[in-house]
Structure formats: structure tokens, C-alpha cells
Amino acid sequence: MPGGRFAREGSLVGQVVKIGLLGLFTALGVWAVLPLYIGGNWLGIGLVVAVVGLVYYVYLSKRTVPAKYLVPGVLFLMVFQIFPVLYTMSTSVTNMSDGHRGSKEQAISAVESLSVTRTADSEEYALTVAAVGDPETGELVFLLTDAEGDTQVGDADGLSELAGATVEDSGKVTDAFGYTILTPAEVNERSGELEEFAVPTGSGAGIRSSGLSTAYEGRALRVYDESCDCVTDTETGDVYTADAERGAFYNDEGQRLPQGWQVNVGADNFARFLFDPAFASSFFSILLWNIVFAVAVTGLVFVVGLAVALTLHVPKMRGKVFYRVLVVLPYAMSSLAMYLLWRDMFNTDFGVINQVLGLRIDWFGSVWGARAAVILANVWLGYPYMFLVATGALQAIPRELGQAAQIDGANPWQAFRQVTLPLLMVAMTPILVATFAFNFNNFNAVWLLTRGGPLFSDNSTAGATDLLITYTYRLAFNEATAQYGYAAALSVMIFLIVSVISVTSLWRSKALKEVD
Amino acid sequence: MSVDTVRTAPTRYRRGAGTRLSLWATRLGWRHVVMWVVAAFALFPVMFVVSAALNPLGTLSSSQLWPTGASLDNARDLFSNTPFTTWYANSLFFALTNAAVTVLLSALAAYAFSRMRFKGRKVGLIGLLVIQMFPQFLAIVAIYLMFSSIGEYYPVIGFDTRWGLLLVYLGGALSINTWLMKGFFDTVPKELDESAQMDGATHAQVFFRIMLPLVTPVLAIVGLLVFISTINEFLLASVFLRDTEAKTLGLGLYQVVASSRNANFGMFSVGAILLSLPTLIVFWFLQRFITEGLTSGAVKG
Numbered sequence: 138m139p140g141g142r143f144a145r146e147g148s149l150v151g152q153v154v155k156i157g158l159l160g161l162f163t164a165l166g167v168w169a170v171l172p173l174y175i176g177g178n179w180l181g182i183g184l185v186v187a188v189v190g191l192v193y194y195v196y197l198s199k200r201t202v203p204a205k206y207l208v209p210g211v212l213f214l215m216v217f218q219i220f221p222v223l224y225t226m227s228t229s230v231t232n233m234s235d236g237h238r239g240s241k242e243q244a245i246s247a248v249e250s251l252s253v254t255r256t257a258d259s260e261e262y263a264l265t266v267a268a269v270g271d272p273e274t275g276e277l278v279f280l281l282t283d284a285e286g287d288t289q290v291g292d293a294d295g296l297s298e299l300a301g302a303t304v305e306d307s308g309k310v311t312d313a314f315g316y317t318i319l320t321p322a323e324v325n326e327r328s329g330e331l332e333e334f335a336v337p338t339g340s341g342a343g344i345r346s347s348g349l350s351t352a353y354e355g356r357a358l359r360v361y362d363e364s365c366d367c368v369t370d371t372e373t374g375d376v377y378t379a380d381a382e383r384g385a386f387y388n389d390e391g392q393r394l395p396q397g398w399q400v401n402v403g404a405d406n407f408a409r410f411l412f413d414p415a416f417a418s419s420f421f422s423i424l425l426w427n428i429v430f431a432v433a434v435t436g437l438v439f440v441v442g443l444a445v446a447l448t449l450h451v452p453k454m455r456g457k458v459f460y461r462v463l464v465v466l467p468y469a470m471s472s473l474a475m476y477l478l479w480r481d482m483f484n485t486d487f488g489v490i491n492q493v494l495g496l497r498i499d500w501f502g503s504v505w506g507a508r509a510a511v512i513l514a515n516v517w518l519g520y521p522y523m524f525l526v527a528t529g530a531l532q533a534i535p536r537e538l539g540q541a542a543q544i545d546g547a548n549p550w551q552a553f554r555q556v557t558l559p560l561l562m563v564a565m566t567p568i569l570v571a572t573f574a575f576n577f578n579n580f581n582a583v584w585l586l587t588r589g590g591p592l593f594s595d596n597s598t599a600g601a602t603d604l605l606i607t608y609t610y611r612l613a614f615n616e617a618t619a620q621y622g623y624a625a626a627l628s629v630m631i632f633l634i635v636s637v638i639s640v641t642s643l644w645r646s647k648a649l650k651e652v653d
Numbered sequence: 654m655s656v657d658t659v660r661t662a663p664t665r666y667r668r669g670a671g672t673r674l675s676l677w678a679t680r681l682g683w684r685h686v687v688m689w690v691v692a693a694f695a696l697f698p699v700m701f702v703v704s705a706a707l708n709p710l711g712t713l714s715s716s717q718l719w720p721t722g723a724s725l726d727n728a729r730d731l732f733s734n735t736p737f738t739t740w741y742a743n744s745l746f747f748a749l750t751n752a753a754v755t756v757l758l759s760a761l762a763a764y765a766f767s768r769m770r771f772k773g774r775k776v777g778l779i780g781l782l783v784i785q786m787f788p789q790f791l792a793i794v795a796i797y798l799m800f801s802s803i804g805e806y807y808p809v810i811g812f813d814t815r816w817g818l819l820l821v822y823l824g825g826a827l828s829i830n831t832w833l834m835k836g837f838f839d840t841v842p843k844e845l846d847e848s849a850q851m852d853g854a855t856h857a858q859v860f861f862r863i864m865l866p867l868v869t870p871v872l873a874i875v876g877l878l879v880f881i882s883t884i885n886e887f888l889l890a891s892v893f894l895r896d897t898e899a900k901t902l903g904l905g906l907y908q909v910v911a912s913s914r915n916a917n918f919g920m921f922s923v924g925a926i927l928l929s930l931p932t933l934i935v936f937w938f939l940q941r942f943i944t945e946g947l948t949s950g951a952v953k954g
Contacts, residue, residue: 207777211827217823218789221799222795225794225795270808271812454684456685469933473928477910481713488713489701489716489718492717517694585907609793632787
């Protein structure tokens with residue numbers, strides 16, 4: 138049994154530290170439970186209690202010595218790496234995107250409350266626009282005061298009581314616990330969001346703002362009817378029927394309401410980029426370039442790094458240390474800043490590369506110019522690492538081996554090729570695989586240089602230097618409509634491709650078999 | 654006798670001045686030529702950024718490979734027109750804290766993997782290798798959605814906060830680093846810690862007093878690698894930190910050249926040098942460990 142060999146009781150200092158850390162952890166657990174309790178999230182509370190219990194069990198038991206060393210890292214790994222991976226996988230089989238974020242109920246209440254119009258008997262409220270948390274990004278809420286002076290808070294789910302707010306004479310709320318009141322400038326900045334915001338008040342009614350300080354409660358023009366599972370537009374008479382497969386309401390002409398809900402679409406996202414011609418062509422062209430990029434960069438940094446290492450690998454060379462420092466310099470510079478620097482060095486009009494070489498090449502405007510530029514910049518940043526590794530590996534190989542081969546009649550090239558290189562590759566293969574995997578997903582390398590561009594003339598979403606990861610990022614965060622489901626499916630595909638390539642090559646190099 | 658003397662030590666040459674020179678050229682001279690070419694390739698972007706940082710006009714269009722003047726105007730602009738010090742402090746906070754905590758978490762796990770035999774050990778090791786093929790930023794969509802709701806419950810670790818992003822970074826603490834460390838831990842003779850156990854040391858005492866001092870090189874190398882990658886991390890930070898004040902220096906510099914690329918180039922160059930400075934310093938101190946650390950971990954798996 139592991140742990141059995143060790144002394145049973147730790148030192149006094151050890152015990153005190155242990156008790157202190159456990160106490161700190163318990164306090165953290167209590168802190169974590171409080172907001173969950175207020176929000177009524179029992180699943181969350183259960184999880185926190187389970188984690189605290191697990192930690193107590195592991196550190197108080199005498200039988201779990203390996204776990205004592207693994208738990209801290211593994212907890213982080215589970216919460217911030219494995220859980221997101223599983224979440225990505227579950228998102229990849231949904232249609233989640235802007236317009237398909239929540240449940241069907243949320244979509245219905247959004248449809249109804251957004252079509253609210255003022256009627257003759259509409260009730261008026263004094264309005265204060267506020268946000269939960271950060272004024273720029275927090276969820277919008279309406280702080281409302283009705284004619285009797287009662288205050289309420291309205292969010293996308295409906296109205297609730299607001300107690301203990303400070304109200305001025307005009308009826309505007311000037312302070313409310315838990316909400317950040319937006320200044321007129323901040324409201325203005327979020328005016329687009331405000332236009333699409335309404336508080337549903339049930340049975341086809343809702344509250345919308347009219348200007349910055351008043352709101353009204355009106356009737357919805359579009360009303361959901363459960364019996365037909367459809368939305369009727371009372372003004373135009375159009376009927377929009379729910380489509381459970383696509384997660385939106387469609388009318389007979391096939392027009393949809395903008396507010397949809399999240400549904401499971403199975404393997405549709407995957408099928409789309411494998412078989413749908415429009416998506417498949419961009420996916421496969423990006424994949425091909427992605428592989429070419431990763432292979433080219435890995436190959437070139439290996440060749441350059443090894444060549445430099447071999448050049449310096451002689452006993453009687455002067456200035457070795459000096460050369461080493463110069464050659465390794467790119468590795469010690471911040472790559473993020475250097476990518477941005479290279480981007481400007483390739484500038485057509487003022488870039489130092491065109492200037493020095495007397496060229497007028499539009500590097501980032503042409504497909505192959507941009508690709509060459511991206512590869513060149515990455516070789517500059519990457520070869521010093523290979524040089525360091527190759528130097529280390531060369532030092533581990535006895536020089537006598539190569540000399541013996543030459544005495545046996547081999548020329549230097551043969552001796553290197555037949556004797557030194559195979560030995561070198563034993564050490565270098567895992568590094569090469571890691572470098573390949575790293576470059577396959579080297580987001581910075583492309584995003585900071587070209588942002589994936591230039592875009593192909595016949596395709597507005599895929600660029601000539603786009604890697605799958607930059608394409609995914611653009612789909613999820615940079616397009617007009619964020620397609621989370623599709624982006625997640627791409628992430629899963631990238632994971633499969635990289636892990637299959639890496640694991641097979643590691644397996645063949647026997648690195649994995651030696652785990653003991 | 655080296656490889657090269659075997660190749661080029663023919664007895665038929667008389668050792669006159671001319672032949673000595675050609676002998677030197679074939680043995681060492683060409684190597685110096687190659688190294689000068691490589692050094693020039695390595696240096697020219699660095700020279701350009703230094704020259705642009707000193708350029709009095711501070712624009713991209715006026716920047717040359719050789720410095721055309723020396724002025725600190727760009728540095729002054731950077732400090733007065735942008736929240737440079739806040740950005741810099743943020744970057745250093747992330748890089749240093751992440752490096753320190755990652756080294757600790759990784760070393761703890763590597764100690765267990767190297768010295769103890771338990772159920773699920775092999776699965777755990779291979780699992781670590783596979784899970785890091787799904788780098789965190791591939792799950793960026795999920796992390797974004799996850800923190801949208803975490804931020805509602807716990808504003809202190811929500812978007813635009815240091816602690817939130819740090820937690821995300823720490824999710825990647827056990828990764829290839831743990832393998833690198835385990836490889837190095839394996840090279841420390843078992844007899845050392847076993848004899849300490851015989852003398853009555855607890856496992857914690859063995860770890861902190863015996864193991865850690867012996868594996869300093871690999872701790873240093875992992876710390877350096879994490880430091881470098883955190884300083885250069887862009888994707889997670891750009892999704893997480895949207896407030897100007899909360900940004901890291903990398904994000905801030907990106908913004909500086911995004912808004913006005915030509916005019917702000919001098920400011921950017923100063924920032925680029927300052928961003929590289931901590932890495933250069935750490936690199937300089939750790940360089941004797943680097944080659945050893947990089948290769949020994951890799952060879953031993």
C-alpha cells in the first residue's frame with residue numbers, strides 16, 4: 138500500500154499548516170455556497186459540498202498518499218479543462234448561436250414582449266436602466282416605479298419586488314443593492330441591446346422603454362398559443378408554427394421569427410462541414426493549408442535548428458558563446474509582440490522588408506505572399522528552440538561513434554546520416570510531434586500576422602492563411618451572428634485530427650510504451 | 654581527435670601558410686560564415702524594433718533598419734497616452750503567479766507519478782498527454798459560456814477580473830509539464846528518498862526537503878516555459894479581458910497598433926521591447942538549465 142512506508146505522524150509544523158489550509162479551504166467553500174444558495178442552485182451547492190468533502194477525505198485519511206499530491210492539480214484540470222471539453226462536445230450537437238441561446242419558454246417570452254406596443258390603457262412607469270455587475274457587459278435590468286410609488290425590478294424573465302431602493306421625487310431609482318445604475322452615456326452605448334429588451338409580464342403583455350426615463354406596459358402583437366404550438370401576429374394575421382427540429386418559429390412562406398431556442402441537432406454540425414458543399418470547401422481547403430503550415434514550419438525549424446547546432450558542434454570554435462546568445466535571441470523575445478512586429482515589417486508601403494530588398498510586394502494581399510510571410514515569421518521565432526534541443530541531444534551522443542564510422546570508410550555525410558541522425562531522432566521525435574501539434578493550433582502565428590486573410594474572393598468566411606483554430610474563433614466571436622454550436626463542432630474535429638496524428642506518431646516512436 | 658580532423662588531415666599537404674588558411678577555411682571558416690548569416694537573420698527584426706523605438710518621428714513609414722536618431726518621445730507617449738503600467742503589471746501578475754502555482758501543482762503530481770505506484774497511474778499519465786491535445790483555447794466557446802454564468806454568481810472571478818483568468822490558466826497546469834518533470838524526477842536515485850523514509854521522514858518532508866532541492870533545473874525550466882507562454886497568451890485573454898484597464902500588455906499593444914497602425918508604431922516598439930524584457934532577464938538567469946531541462950525530460954519520456 139502506498140504511504141505505508143512513511144512515518145505515520147507529520148511534524149508539528151506540518152500538522153499546523155495542514156489544519157490552516159483545510160480551514161482556508163472550508164472558508165472558501167462557504168463563500169462559494171452563499172451566492173448559490175441565494176440563487177437557489179442546489180446542483181451547484183451539491184458540487185461544492187462534494188468537493189470540500191473529497192478534500193477532507195483525502196487529506197485526513199492516512200491511506201490516500203498519491204491522491205494528496207494529485208488532488209490540487211486534478212481539481213483545476215477537471216473544472217477548467219475537462220469540463221469545458223465536455224461542454225464543448227455537448228454544444229457541438231446543438232444549434233446554439235445568437236438567436237438560439239436559451240430555452241423555448243425564453244424564446245416565446247422574448248417574441249411576445251418584443252412585439253409589445255402601447256395601447257390606450259397602458260400603464261406608465263418611471264424607468265431607470267441598470268445592469269447586474271459590470272455596466273458594460275452585465276445583464277440589463279429595468280428598475281421601475283409605478284404610479285403608487287412601488288418599486289420593481291424587471292429582467293428578461295419577468296418582474297420581481299425591489300426592496301430597499303433609494304427613489305428620488307421624480308420616481309427614478311438612484312441606488313439599489315446589487316445593481317449598477319447606468320449613466321446616460323453607458324445607456325447610449327448599449328442602445329442596440331436596449332431596443333431588443335423587454336420585460337415579459339405574462340399573458341401576452343410586456344414592459345418596454347420609451348426613452349431613457351419612462352417605460353410602458355403594453356399588449357403583445359405576437360401571441361403564443363399553446364394549443365397549436367404557434368405564434369400569431371395579430372396585426373398581419375401571419376401564423377408562425379414552432380419547428381422543433383430547427384428551434385424557431387416559421388410561417389407558411391418559410392420566414393422565421395428572429396428569436397429561436399436551442400435544440401439538439403445531432404451530428405448536423407459535423408455533417409455540414411463534411412458534406413454541405415459551401416462549408417465543406419472552406420473546411421477542407423483550410424484543413425489542407427493547416428497541415429501544410431504545421432508540417433512546413435516544423436520541418437523548417439528542425440532543419441535550420443539542427444543545421445545551426447551541427448555548425449557549432451565542433452570543439453575548437455571561437456566565439457561559440459557569443460554566437461549562441463545571438464542565435465537564441467528570437468526565442469527570448471516576446472512572440473506576441475514579435476508577430477505584430479513582423480506584420481508591420483511585411484507592410485507593403487512602409488515595411489522594412491520591401492524597403493531593404495527594394496521590392497513592392499503586397500505580402501498580405503496575395504494568397505502565396507501571405508502564406509510565405511506567415512511561414513517565414515514562424516521559422517524565425519521557432520528555430521532557436523530546435524537549436525537548443527538539438528544541441529542538447531548532440532552532446533548526449535558520443536563523438537566516437539561518428540568517428541568509428543568514418544574510419545570504416547564512411548564519408549562525413551554518410552556517418553551523420555547513418556549513425557548520428559538515427560540516435561538524434563530518438564530524442565527529437567517527441568519534440569517534433571509536440572512542435573507539430575503546437576503549430577497545428579498556433580493561433581497567434583496567424584491571427585496576429587494576417588487575421589487569417591486575405592479572404593478568398595469567392596468565400597467571405599475563410600481566408601487563405603486561416604488555420605482551423607482562427608476560423609473557429611472567427612465563427613464564434615467575430616461574425617455578425619455567433620455560431621457557437623458550429624464552432625464547437627470544429628473544435629472537436631481539430632482535437633480528433635491532432636490527437637490521432639500525435640498519438641500514432643508517438644506510438645510509433647515508442648515514447649508511449651515506455652511509461653512505467 | 655574530432656570528426657573534422659579525421660576528415661581533413663591528409664598527410665600529403667605541406668603545411669605552408671596558404672594551406673593552413675585553406676585548412677582553416679574548410680574546417681572552421683565556413684562555420685563562421687554560416688553563423689554570421691544566421692546571426693544576421695536572428696538580429697534584423699530586433700534591430701528594427703530598437704531603431705523604431707528610438708525613432709523621433711515614431712511612425713512606421715519613417716522607421717529604418719538603422720537608427721536615424723535617438724529620442725525617448727515614443728516611451729513618453731506610451732506612458733502618458735495609454736494605461737501602460739497597469740497593462741504591464743497585469744502581464745507580470747499573470748505570468749509570475751501562473752508560473753509559480755503551475756510549478757508547484759505540476760511538481761506535486763510529478764512526484765506522485767514518479768515515486769508511487771497506484772491504481773490508474775498509467776491511465777492518468779496517458780490521459781494527461783491526450784487531454785493536452787485538446788488545448789484550453791479549443792474549448793474557448795465553452796469557457797466563454799461557462800464564465801458568463803460563473804460571473805453572475807461570483808463577480809470576483811467573472812470576466813475582466815484577474816482571478817478568473819488565472820483560474821482558467823491553472824486548468825492547464827497539469828499537462829506536458831508534468832511529463833517533463835516526471836522524466837526528470839525519475840533520474841533522481843530512489844535510494845535517496847527511501848533512506849530518508851527509513852530515518853522516519855514523512856512523505857511531505859521527503860518531497861519538500863529531499864526531492865525539490867534535487868530537481869531545481871526542471872522546476873526552473875517549467876517555470877520559464879509557463880512564464881513565456883503566459884506572457885504571450887492572446888486568445889483566452891482577449892475573450893476574457895475586455896475592459897481597457899484590465900488588459901494585459903500584449904492585448905494593449907495589439908489595440909495600440911490596431912487603432913492607428915502607422916502613427917503609433919514607435920509606441921508599439923517601445924512596448925514590444927519592454928514586453929520582451931522580463932523574458933530576456935529570466936532567460937539569462939536560467940540559460941544554463943535550459944538545454945539540460947529541455948532534453949532530459951524529453952528523452953526519458
